[in-house]
Amino acid sequence: MEAHCDTLVRGLVEAGHDVTLFASGDSDPALPLHPIAPTSYEAELPWALWHGTPTLRAWLTRTYARAWTEILAGDYDVVHNNALFPDLLDWGTRDEVPMVTSLHVPPFEALAEAVARNADIPWQERTVCSGQQQGLWPAGRTRVAWNGIDIARWPFTAHGQGRAILVGRITPTKGTLEAIDAAEAAGIALDIAGPIDCRDYWAEVKARLRLPHRYLGHLSGNALVTAVRQSSVLLATPMWDEPFGLTMIEAMACGVPVAGLARGAIPEVIGEAGAVAATVADLPRAIRRALGVDRATARARAGRHFSVAAMIERYEAAYASAVAGARFASSRARTRALLA
Structure with missing residues:
Protein backbone atom coordinates (compact mmCIF):
# COMPACT_ATOMS: atom_id res chain seq x y z
CA MET A 1 0.00 0.00 0.00
CA GLU A 2 2.83 2.40 0.84
CA ALA A 3 4.58 1.68 -2.47
CA HIS A 4 1.30 2.18 -4.32
CA CYS A 5 0.73 5.52 -2.58
CA ASP A 6 4.26 6.68 -3.39
CA THR A 7 3.80 5.78 -7.08
CA LEU A 8 0.37 7.40 -7.14
CA VAL A 9 1.56 10.70 -5.66
CA ARG A 10 4.52 10.95 -8.02
CA GLY A 11 2.30 10.08 -10.98
CA LEU A 12 -0.32 12.68 -10.08
CA VAL A 13 2.34 15.38 -9.71
CA GLU A 14 3.86 14.36 -13.05
CA ALA A 15 0.39 14.61 -14.63
CA GLY A 16 0.10 18.23 -13.43
CA HIS A 17 -2.07 17.85 -10.33
CA ASP A 18 -1.51 19.89 -7.17
CA VAL A 19 -1.09 17.18 -4.51
CA THR A 20 -0.76 17.23 -0.73
CA LEU A 21 0.27 13.96 0.91
CA PHE A 22 -0.99 13.59 4.48
CA ALA A 23 1.35 10.99 5.97
CA SER A 24 3.90 10.41 8.71
CA GLY A 25 6.85 12.74 8.97
CA ASP A 26 9.36 9.98 8.22
CA SER A 27 8.01 9.63 4.67
CA ASP A 28 10.15 10.53 1.66
CA PRO A 29 10.85 14.29 1.88
CA ALA A 30 10.87 14.48 -1.93
CA LEU A 31 7.09 14.02 -1.84
CA PRO A 32 4.65 16.94 -1.29
CA LEU A 33 4.37 15.93 2.35
CA HIS A 34 2.19 17.39 5.10
CA PRO A 35 3.13 15.43 8.25
CA ILE A 36 0.29 14.34 10.53
CA ALA A 37 2.51 12.33 12.91
CA PRO A 38 6.26 12.36 13.54
CA THR A 39 6.65 8.70 12.55
CA SER A 40 4.41 5.92 11.29
CA TYR A 41 2.48 3.94 13.86
CA GLU A 42 4.64 0.92 13.04
CA ALA A 43 7.58 2.73 14.66
CA GLU A 44 5.61 3.44 17.83
CA LEU A 45 2.92 0.76 18.06
CA PRO A 46 3.85 -2.18 15.80
CA TRP A 47 0.80 -3.76 14.20
CA ALA A 48 1.83 -7.28 15.19
CA LEU A 49 1.74 -6.29 18.88
CA TRP A 50 -0.99 -3.62 19.03
CA HIS A 51 -3.53 -4.67 16.38
CA GLY A 52 -7.08 -4.46 17.74
CA THR A 53 -6.10 -2.62 20.93
CA PRO A 54 -7.72 0.60 22.19
CA THR A 55 -4.25 2.19 22.26
CA LEU A 56 -3.65 1.80 18.52
CA ARG A 57 -7.24 2.71 17.74
CA ALA A 58 -6.85 5.97 19.71
CA TRP A 59 -3.54 6.75 17.93
CA LEU A 60 -5.11 6.24 14.52
CA THR A 61 -8.20 8.29 15.41
CA ARG A 62 -6.11 11.25 16.63
CA THR A 63 -3.83 11.14 13.63
CA TYR A 64 -6.52 10.87 10.96
CA ALA A 65 -8.62 13.51 12.75
CA ARG A 66 -5.61 15.83 12.54
CA ALA A 67 -5.45 15.23 8.79
CA TRP A 68 -9.19 15.72 8.40
CA THR A 69 -9.08 19.09 10.18
CA GLU A 70 -6.40 20.22 7.73
CA ILE A 71 -8.44 18.94 4.79
CA LEU A 72 -11.55 20.85 5.87
CA ALA A 73 -9.49 24.02 6.29
CA GLY A 74 -7.84 23.63 2.91
CA ASP A 75 -9.03 24.28 -0.62
CA TYR A 76 -9.06 20.71 -1.94
CA ASP A 77 -11.14 19.49 -4.86
CA VAL A 78 -11.06 15.84 -3.84
CA VAL A 79 -9.54 13.52 -1.24
CA HIS A 80 -7.94 10.22 -2.23
CA ASN A 81 -8.30 7.98 0.81
CA ASN A 82 -5.54 5.37 0.72
CA ALA A 83 -6.01 4.40 4.36
CA LEU A 84 -8.03 1.51 5.71
CA PHE A 85 -9.51 3.58 8.54
CA PRO A 86 -13.32 3.20 8.47
CA ASP A 87 -14.19 6.54 10.12
CA LEU A 88 -12.86 8.47 7.12
CA LEU A 89 -15.80 7.34 5.00
CA ASP A 90 -18.25 8.56 7.65
CA TRP A 91 -16.45 11.89 7.95
CA GLY A 92 -16.54 12.34 4.18
CA THR A 93 -20.30 11.82 4.14
CA ARG A 94 -20.93 14.05 7.16
CA ASP A 95 -18.89 16.94 5.75
CA GLU A 96 -19.81 16.42 2.07
CA VAL A 97 -16.18 16.10 1.01
CA PRO A 98 -15.63 14.51 -2.43
CA MET A 99 -13.59 11.40 -1.74
CA VAL A 100 -12.22 8.37 -3.55
CA THR A 101 -11.41 5.44 -1.25
CA SER A 102 -9.08 2.73 -2.52
CA LEU A 103 -9.92 -0.65 -1.01
CA HIS A 104 -6.57 -2.39 -1.20
CA VAL A 105 -7.50 -5.54 0.72
CA PRO A 106 -10.39 -8.00 0.87
CA PRO A 107 -13.21 -6.84 3.18
CA PHE A 108 -12.78 -6.86 6.93
CA GLU A 109 -15.75 -6.23 9.19
CA ALA A 110 -15.32 -2.61 10.29
CA LEU A 111 -14.35 -1.30 6.86
CA ALA A 112 -17.05 -3.33 5.07
CA GLU A 113 -19.67 -1.88 7.43
CA ALA A 114 -18.43 1.68 6.74
CA VAL A 115 -18.54 1.03 2.99
CA ALA A 116 -22.12 -0.26 3.29
CA ARG A 117 -23.21 2.77 5.35
CA ASN A 118 -21.90 5.12 2.68
CA ALA A 119 -22.57 3.01 -0.41
CA ASP A 120 -24.94 5.41 -2.16
CA ILE A 121 -23.38 8.77 -1.26
CA PRO A 122 -22.92 10.54 -4.62
CA TRP A 123 -19.66 12.27 -3.66
CA GLN A 124 -18.04 9.06 -2.42
CA GLU A 125 -16.33 6.80 -4.97
CA ARG A 126 -14.52 3.58 -4.18
CA THR A 127 -11.94 1.66 -6.16
CA VAL A 128 -10.75 -1.93 -5.97
CA CYS A 129 -7.59 -3.25 -7.57
CA SER A 130 -9.27 -6.01 -9.60
CA GLY A 131 -12.64 -7.10 -10.91
CA GLN A 132 -12.43 -10.18 -8.73
CA GLN A 133 -12.40 -7.94 -5.65
CA GLN A 134 -15.38 -5.88 -6.79
CA GLY A 135 -17.92 -8.57 -6.00
CA LEU A 136 -16.62 -9.00 -2.44
CA TRP A 137 -17.58 -5.51 -1.25
CA PRO A 138 -21.09 -4.13 -0.58
CA ALA A 139 -22.86 -2.87 -3.69
CA GLY A 140 -22.58 0.80 -4.50
CA ARG A 141 -20.26 3.23 -6.26
CA THR A 142 -17.26 0.92 -6.69
CA ARG A 143 -15.07 0.80 -9.79
CA VAL A 144 -12.00 -1.21 -10.79
CA ALA A 145 -8.68 0.66 -10.89
CA TRP A 146 -5.85 -1.72 -11.65
CA ASN A 147 -2.56 -0.92 -9.94
CA GLY A 148 0.23 0.64 -11.96
CA ILE A 149 4.01 0.65 -11.85
CA ASP A 150 6.80 2.79 -13.26
CA ARG A 304 -1.14 -0.91 -22.04
CA HIS A 305 -2.89 -1.70 -18.76
CA PHE A 306 -0.49 -1.34 -15.82
CA SER A 307 1.57 1.81 -16.39
CA VAL A 308 1.39 4.75 -13.99
CA ALA A 309 -0.33 6.77 -16.72
CA ALA A 310 -3.03 4.13 -17.14
CA MET A 311 -3.57 4.00 -13.38
CA ILE A 312 -3.76 7.80 -13.10
CA GLU A 313 -6.34 7.92 -15.90
CA ARG A 314 -8.56 5.48 -14.02
CA TYR A 315 -8.27 7.49 -10.81
CA GLU A 316 -8.93 10.78 -12.60
CA ALA A 317 -12.27 9.36 -13.77
CA ALA A 318 -13.12 8.47 -10.17
CA TYR A 319 -12.09 11.94 -8.94
CA ALA A 320 -14.29 13.62 -11.55
CA SER A 321 -17.26 11.47 -10.56
CA ALA A 322 -16.85 12.26 -6.85
CA VAL A 323 -16.55 15.99 -7.52
CA ALA A 324 -19.61 15.92 -9.79
CA GLY A 325 -21.53 14.00 -7.12
CA ALA A 326 -20.78 16.67 -4.53
CA ARG A 327 -21.91 19.44 -6.87
CA PHE A 328 -25.13 17.59 -7.62
CA ALA A 329 -25.80 16.98 -3.93
CA SER A 330 -25.14 20.62 -3.04
CA SER A 331 -27.40 21.83 -5.85
CA ARG A 332 -30.16 19.51 -4.70
CA ALA A 333 -29.81 20.75 -1.11
CA ARG A 334 -30.04 24.38 -2.25
CA THR A 335 -33.17 23.56 -4.27
CA ARG A 336 -34.82 21.93 -1.26
CA ALA A 337 -33.97 24.97 0.86
CA LEU A 338 -35.53 27.35 -1.69
CA LEU A 339 -38.71 25.28 -1.86
CA ALA A 340 -39.05 24.94 1.90
Whole structure:
Protein backbone atom coordinates (compact mmCIF):
# COMPACT_ATOMS: atom_id res chain seq x y z
CA MET A 1 0.00 0.00 0.00
CA GLU A 2 2.83 2.40 0.84
CA ALA A 3 4.58 1.68 -2.47
CA HIS A 4 1.30 2.18 -4.32
CA CYS A 5 0.73 5.52 -2.58
CA ASP A 6 4.26 6.68 -3.39
CA THR A 7 3.80 5.78 -7.08
CA LEU A 8 0.37 7.40 -7.14
CA VAL A 9 1.56 10.70 -5.66
CA ARG A 10 4.52 10.95 -8.02
CA GLY A 11 2.30 10.08 -10.98
CA LEU A 12 -0.32 12.68 -10.08
CA VAL A 13 2.34 15.38 -9.71
CA GLU A 14 3.86 14.36 -13.05
CA ALA A 15 0.39 14.61 -14.63
CA GLY A 16 0.10 18.23 -13.43
CA HIS A 17 -2.07 17.85 -10.33
CA ASP A 18 -1.51 19.89 -7.17
CA VAL A 19 -1.09 17.18 -4.51
CA THR A 20 -0.76 17.23 -0.73
CA LEU A 21 0.27 13.96 0.91
CA PHE A 22 -0.99 13.59 4.48
CA ALA A 23 1.35 10.99 5.97
CA SER A 24 3.90 10.41 8.71
CA GLY A 25 6.85 12.74 8.97
CA ASP A 26 9.36 9.98 8.22
CA SER A 27 8.01 9.63 4.67
CA ASP A 28 10.15 10.53 1.66
CA PRO A 29 10.85 14.29 1.88
CA ALA A 30 10.87 14.48 -1.93
CA LEU A 31 7.09 14.02 -1.84
CA PRO A 32 4.65 16.94 -1.29
CA LEU A 33 4.37 15.93 2.35
CA HIS A 34 2.19 17.39 5.10
CA PRO A 35 3.13 15.43 8.25
CA ILE A 36 0.29 14.34 10.53
CA ALA A 37 2.51 12.33 12.91
CA PRO A 38 6.26 12.36 13.54
CA THR A 39 6.65 8.70 12.55
CA SER A 40 4.41 5.92 11.29
CA TYR A 41 2.48 3.94 13.86
CA GLU A 42 4.64 0.92 13.04
CA ALA A 43 7.58 2.73 14.66
CA GLU A 44 5.61 3.44 17.83
CA LEU A 45 2.92 0.76 18.06
CA PRO A 46 3.85 -2.18 15.80
CA TRP A 47 0.80 -3.76 14.20
CA ALA A 48 1.83 -7.28 15.19
CA LEU A 49 1.74 -6.29 18.88
CA TRP A 50 -0.99 -3.62 19.03
CA HIS A 51 -3.53 -4.67 16.38
CA GLY A 52 -7.08 -4.46 17.74
CA THR A 53 -6.10 -2.62 20.93
CA PRO A 54 -7.72 0.60 22.19
CA THR A 55 -4.25 2.19 22.26
CA LEU A 56 -3.65 1.80 18.52
CA ARG A 57 -7.24 2.71 17.74
CA ALA A 58 -6.85 5.97 19.71
CA TRP A 59 -3.54 6.75 17.93
CA LEU A 60 -5.11 6.24 14.52
CA THR A 61 -8.20 8.29 15.41
CA ARG A 62 -6.11 11.25 16.63
CA THR A 63 -3.83 11.14 13.63
CA TYR A 64 -6.52 10.87 10.96
CA ALA A 65 -8.62 13.51 12.75
CA ARG A 66 -5.61 15.83 12.54
CA ALA A 67 -5.45 15.23 8.79
CA TRP A 68 -9.19 15.72 8.40
CA THR A 69 -9.08 19.09 10.18
CA GLU A 70 -6.40 20.22 7.73
CA ILE A 71 -8.44 18.94 4.79
CA LEU A 72 -11.55 20.85 5.87
CA ALA A 73 -9.49 24.02 6.29
CA GLY A 74 -7.84 23.63 2.91
CA ASP A 75 -9.03 24.28 -0.62
CA TYR A 76 -9.06 20.71 -1.94
CA ASP A 77 -11.14 19.49 -4.86
CA VAL A 78 -11.06 15.84 -3.84
CA VAL A 79 -9.54 13.52 -1.24
CA HIS A 80 -7.94 10.22 -2.23
CA ASN A 81 -8.30 7.98 0.81
CA ASN A 82 -5.54 5.37 0.72
CA ALA A 83 -6.01 4.40 4.36
CA LEU A 84 -8.03 1.51 5.71
CA PHE A 85 -9.51 3.58 8.54
CA PRO A 86 -13.32 3.20 8.47
CA ASP A 87 -14.19 6.54 10.12
CA LEU A 88 -12.86 8.47 7.12
CA LEU A 89 -15.80 7.34 5.00
CA ASP A 90 -18.25 8.56 7.65
CA TRP A 91 -16.45 11.89 7.95
CA GLY A 92 -16.54 12.34 4.18
CA THR A 93 -20.30 11.82 4.14
CA ARG A 94 -20.93 14.05 7.16
CA ASP A 95 -18.89 16.94 5.75
CA GLU A 96 -19.81 16.42 2.07
CA VAL A 97 -16.18 16.10 1.01
CA PRO A 98 -15.63 14.51 -2.43
CA MET A 99 -13.59 11.40 -1.74
CA VAL A 100 -12.22 8.37 -3.55
CA THR A 101 -11.41 5.44 -1.25
CA SER A 102 -9.08 2.73 -2.52
CA LEU A 103 -9.92 -0.65 -1.01
CA HIS A 104 -6.57 -2.39 -1.20
CA VAL A 105 -7.50 -5.54 0.72
CA PRO A 106 -10.39 -8.00 0.87
CA PRO A 107 -13.21 -6.84 3.18
CA PHE A 108 -12.78 -6.86 6.93
CA GLU A 109 -15.75 -6.23 9.19
CA ALA A 110 -15.32 -2.61 10.29
CA LEU A 111 -14.35 -1.30 6.86
CA ALA A 112 -17.05 -3.33 5.07
CA GLU A 113 -19.67 -1.88 7.43
CA ALA A 114 -18.43 1.68 6.74
CA VAL A 115 -18.54 1.03 2.99
CA ALA A 116 -22.12 -0.26 3.29
CA ARG A 117 -23.21 2.77 5.35
CA ASN A 118 -21.90 5.12 2.68
CA ALA A 119 -22.57 3.01 -0.41
CA ASP A 120 -24.94 5.41 -2.16
CA ILE A 121 -23.38 8.77 -1.26
CA PRO A 122 -22.92 10.54 -4.62
CA TRP A 123 -19.66 12.27 -3.66
CA GLN A 124 -18.04 9.06 -2.42
CA GLU A 125 -16.33 6.80 -4.97
CA ARG A 126 -14.52 3.58 -4.18
CA THR A 127 -11.94 1.66 -6.16
CA VAL A 128 -10.75 -1.93 -5.97
CA CYS A 129 -7.59 -3.25 -7.57
CA SER A 130 -9.27 -6.01 -9.60
CA GLY A 131 -12.64 -7.10 -10.91
CA GLN A 132 -12.43 -10.18 -8.73
CA GLN A 133 -12.40 -7.94 -5.65
CA GLN A 134 -15.38 -5.88 -6.79
CA GLY A 135 -17.92 -8.57 -6.00
CA LEU A 136 -16.62 -9.00 -2.44
CA TRP A 137 -17.58 -5.51 -1.25
CA PRO A 138 -21.09 -4.13 -0.58
CA ALA A 139 -22.86 -2.87 -3.69
CA GLY A 140 -22.58 0.80 -4.50
CA ARG A 141 -20.26 3.23 -6.26
CA THR A 142 -17.26 0.92 -6.69
CA ARG A 143 -15.07 0.80 -9.79
CA VAL A 144 -12.00 -1.21 -10.79
CA ALA A 145 -8.68 0.66 -10.89
CA TRP A 146 -5.85 -1.72 -11.65
CA ASN A 147 -2.56 -0.92 -9.94
CA GLY A 148 0.23 0.64 -11.96
CA ILE A 149 4.01 0.65 -11.85
CA ASP A 150 6.80 2.79 -13.26
CA ILE A 151 7.38 0.74 -16.40
CA ALA A 152 10.75 2.45 -16.96
CA ARG A 153 12.08 0.88 -13.74
CA TRP A 154 11.51 -2.59 -15.24
CA PRO A 155 13.32 -2.57 -18.61
CA PHE A 156 12.39 -4.97 -21.37
CA THR A 157 14.81 -7.85 -21.95
CA ALA A 158 14.40 -9.83 -25.16
CA HIS A 159 15.67 -13.17 -23.82
CA GLY A 160 15.68 -14.89 -20.46
CA GLN A 161 18.39 -17.21 -19.14
CA GLY A 162 16.22 -20.31 -18.91
CA ARG A 163 15.30 -20.12 -15.23
CA ALA A 164 12.01 -19.51 -13.43
CA ILE A 165 11.61 -17.04 -10.56
CA LEU A 166 9.26 -16.72 -7.61
CA VAL A 167 9.16 -13.31 -5.88
CA GLY A 168 7.41 -12.85 -2.56
CA ARG A 169 7.37 -13.59 1.14
CA ILE A 170 8.33 -17.15 2.07
CA THR A 171 5.13 -18.22 3.76
CA PRO A 172 2.51 -20.92 3.14
CA THR A 173 0.06 -18.42 1.60
CA LYS A 174 2.54 -17.70 -1.22
CA GLY A 175 2.95 -21.39 -2.12
CA THR A 176 6.75 -21.56 -2.11
CA LEU A 177 6.81 -25.36 -1.80
CA GLU A 178 4.19 -25.72 -4.52
CA ALA A 179 6.35 -23.56 -6.80
CA ILE A 180 9.36 -25.83 -6.21
CA ASP A 181 7.26 -28.92 -6.98
CA ALA A 182 5.92 -27.39 -10.19
CA ALA A 183 9.36 -26.24 -11.37
CA GLU A 184 10.80 -29.70 -10.82
CA ALA A 185 7.91 -31.31 -12.69
CA ALA A 186 8.34 -28.82 -15.55
CA GLY A 187 12.08 -29.43 -15.69
CA ILE A 188 13.12 -25.84 -15.00
CA ALA A 189 15.45 -24.37 -12.37
CA LEU A 190 13.80 -22.01 -9.87
CA ASP A 191 15.14 -18.88 -8.19
CA ILE A 192 13.31 -17.65 -5.08
CA ALA A 193 13.55 -14.04 -3.92
CA GLY A 194 11.82 -12.64 -0.85
CA PRO A 195 11.88 -12.23 2.91
CA ILE A 196 11.48 -15.22 5.21
CA ASP A 197 8.09 -14.58 6.78
CA CYS A 198 7.59 -17.92 8.52
CA ARG A 199 10.60 -19.66 10.07
CA ASP A 200 8.94 -23.07 10.36
CA TYR A 201 7.90 -22.96 6.72
CA TRP A 202 11.38 -21.78 5.71
CA ALA A 203 12.83 -24.93 7.29
CA GLU A 204 10.66 -27.02 4.94
CA VAL A 205 11.59 -24.87 1.94
CA LYS A 206 15.31 -24.97 2.76
CA ALA A 207 15.23 -28.75 2.87
CA ARG A 208 13.96 -28.76 -0.72
CA LEU A 209 16.42 -26.18 -2.05
CA ARG A 210 18.97 -28.35 -3.78
CA LEU A 211 20.61 -27.41 -7.06
CA PRO A 212 19.60 -26.19 -9.57
CA HIS A 213 17.11 -24.30 -7.37
CA ARG A 214 18.42 -21.26 -5.46
CA TYR A 215 17.34 -18.85 -2.75
CA LEU A 216 18.55 -15.38 -3.72
CA GLY A 217 17.63 -13.68 -0.46
CA HIS A 218 15.43 -10.64 0.14
CA LEU A 219 16.32 -8.63 -2.96
CA SER A 220 15.32 -5.03 -3.56
CA GLY A 221 16.09 -2.21 -5.95
CA ASN A 222 18.32 -2.94 -8.92
CA ALA A 223 19.22 -6.42 -7.65
CA LEU A 224 15.58 -7.49 -7.82
CA VAL A 225 15.08 -5.90 -11.24
CA THR A 226 18.11 -7.75 -12.59
CA ALA A 227 16.97 -11.10 -11.20
CA VAL A 228 13.48 -10.71 -12.65
CA ARG A 229 14.47 -9.48 -16.11
CA GLN A 230 16.97 -12.35 -16.55
CA SER A 231 14.28 -14.95 -15.85
CA SER A 232 12.34 -16.84 -18.50
CA VAL A 233 9.10 -17.19 -16.52
CA LEU A 234 7.67 -15.87 -13.24
CA LEU A 235 5.63 -18.21 -11.05
CA ALA A 236 2.58 -16.92 -9.17
CA THR A 237 1.43 -19.61 -6.74
CA PRO A 238 -0.82 -18.02 -4.10
CA MET A 239 -2.68 -20.35 -1.78
CA TRP A 240 -5.34 -17.69 -1.22
CA ASP A 241 -7.38 -15.41 -3.47
CA GLU A 242 -4.73 -12.82 -4.33
CA PRO A 243 -6.35 -9.35 -4.74
CA PHE A 244 -3.89 -8.29 -7.45
CA GLY A 245 -0.19 -9.23 -7.63
CA LEU A 246 2.34 -6.45 -8.31
CA THR A 247 5.18 -8.90 -8.91
CA MET A 248 3.38 -10.18 -11.99
CA ILE A 249 3.15 -6.82 -13.72
CA GLU A 250 6.76 -6.01 -12.80
CA ALA A 251 7.85 -9.21 -14.51
CA MET A 252 5.59 -8.58 -17.51
CA ALA A 253 7.13 -5.13 -17.94
CA CYS A 254 10.52 -6.86 -18.34
CA GLY A 255 8.98 -9.17 -20.94
CA VAL A 256 8.83 -12.13 -18.56
CA PRO A 257 5.67 -14.23 -19.05
CA VAL A 258 3.79 -15.51 -16.00
CA ALA A 259 2.57 -18.98 -15.05
CA GLY A 260 0.01 -18.67 -12.28
CA LEU A 261 -2.66 -20.46 -10.33
CA ALA A 262 -6.25 -19.42 -11.00
CA ARG A 263 -6.70 -17.81 -7.57
CA GLY A 264 -8.21 -14.37 -7.03
CA ALA A 265 -7.14 -11.81 -9.64
CA ILE A 266 -4.31 -13.91 -11.11
CA PRO A 267 -6.08 -14.75 -14.43
CA GLU A 268 -7.33 -11.17 -14.78
CA VAL A 269 -3.84 -9.71 -14.43
CA ILE A 270 -1.97 -12.28 -16.56
CA GLY A 271 -4.28 -12.20 -19.58
CA GLU A 272 -2.37 -13.03 -22.76
CA ALA A 273 0.99 -12.55 -21.02
CA GLY A 274 1.27 -16.11 -19.74
CA ALA A 275 -0.71 -19.18 -18.77
CA VAL A 276 -3.04 -20.05 -15.90
CA ALA A 277 -3.41 -23.40 -14.12
CA ALA A 278 -6.71 -24.44 -12.57
CA THR A 279 -4.94 -26.59 -9.96
CA VAL A 280 -1.45 -27.08 -8.54
CA ALA A 281 -1.21 -30.31 -10.53
CA ASP A 282 -1.75 -28.31 -13.75
CA LEU A 283 0.96 -25.77 -12.95
CA PRO A 284 3.86 -27.59 -14.70
CA ARG A 285 1.89 -27.54 -17.96
CA ALA A 286 1.14 -23.83 -17.43
CA ILE A 287 4.86 -23.18 -17.00
CA ARG A 288 5.64 -24.86 -20.30
CA ARG A 289 2.86 -22.90 -22.06
CA ALA A 290 4.05 -19.61 -20.56
CA LEU A 291 7.57 -20.24 -21.80
CA GLY A 292 6.14 -20.15 -25.31
CA VAL A 293 4.63 -16.67 -24.92
CA ASP A 294 6.37 -13.92 -26.90
CA ARG A 295 8.12 -11.64 -24.40
CA ALA A 296 7.04 -8.60 -26.41
CA THR A 297 3.42 -9.62 -25.71
CA ALA A 298 4.04 -9.52 -21.96
CA ARG A 299 5.72 -6.12 -22.18
CA ALA A 300 2.91 -4.73 -24.33
CA ARG A 301 0.24 -5.84 -21.85
CA ALA A 302 2.11 -4.21 -18.95
CA GLY A 303 2.45 -0.95 -20.85
CA ARG A 304 -1.14 -0.91 -22.04
CA HIS A 305 -2.89 -1.70 -18.76
CA PHE A 306 -0.49 -1.34 -15.82
CA SER A 307 1.57 1.81 -16.39
CA VAL A 308 1.39 4.75 -13.99
CA ALA A 309 -0.33 6.77 -16.72
CA ALA A 310 -3.03 4.13 -17.14
CA MET A 311 -3.57 4.00 -13.38
CA ILE A 312 -3.76 7.80 -13.10
CA GLU A 313 -6.34 7.92 -15.90
CA ARG A 314 -8.56 5.48 -14.02
CA TYR A 315 -8.27 7.49 -10.81
CA GLU A 316 -8.93 10.78 -12.60
CA ALA A 317 -12.27 9.36 -13.77
CA ALA A 318 -13.12 8.47 -10.17
CA TYR A 319 -12.09 11.94 -8.94
CA ALA A 320 -14.29 13.62 -11.55
CA SER A 321 -17.26 11.47 -10.56
CA ALA A 322 -16.85 12.26 -6.85
CA VAL A 323 -16.55 15.99 -7.52
CA ALA A 324 -19.61 15.92 -9.79
CA GLY A 325 -21.53 14.00 -7.12
CA ALA A 326 -20.78 16.67 -4.53
CA ARG A 327 -21.91 19.44 -6.87
CA PHE A 328 -25.13 17.59 -7.62
CA ALA A 329 -25.80 16.98 -3.93
CA SER A 330 -25.14 20.62 -3.04
CA SER A 331 -27.40 21.83 -5.85
CA ARG A 332 -30.16 19.51 -4.70
CA ALA A 333 -29.81 20.75 -1.11
CA ARG A 334 -30.04 24.38 -2.25
CA THR A 335 -33.17 23.56 -4.27
CA ARG A 336 -34.82 21.93 -1.26
CA ALA A 337 -33.97 24.97 0.86
CA LEU A 338 -35.53 27.35 -1.69
CA LEU A 339 -38.71 25.28 -1.86
CA ALA A 340 -39.05 24.94 1.90
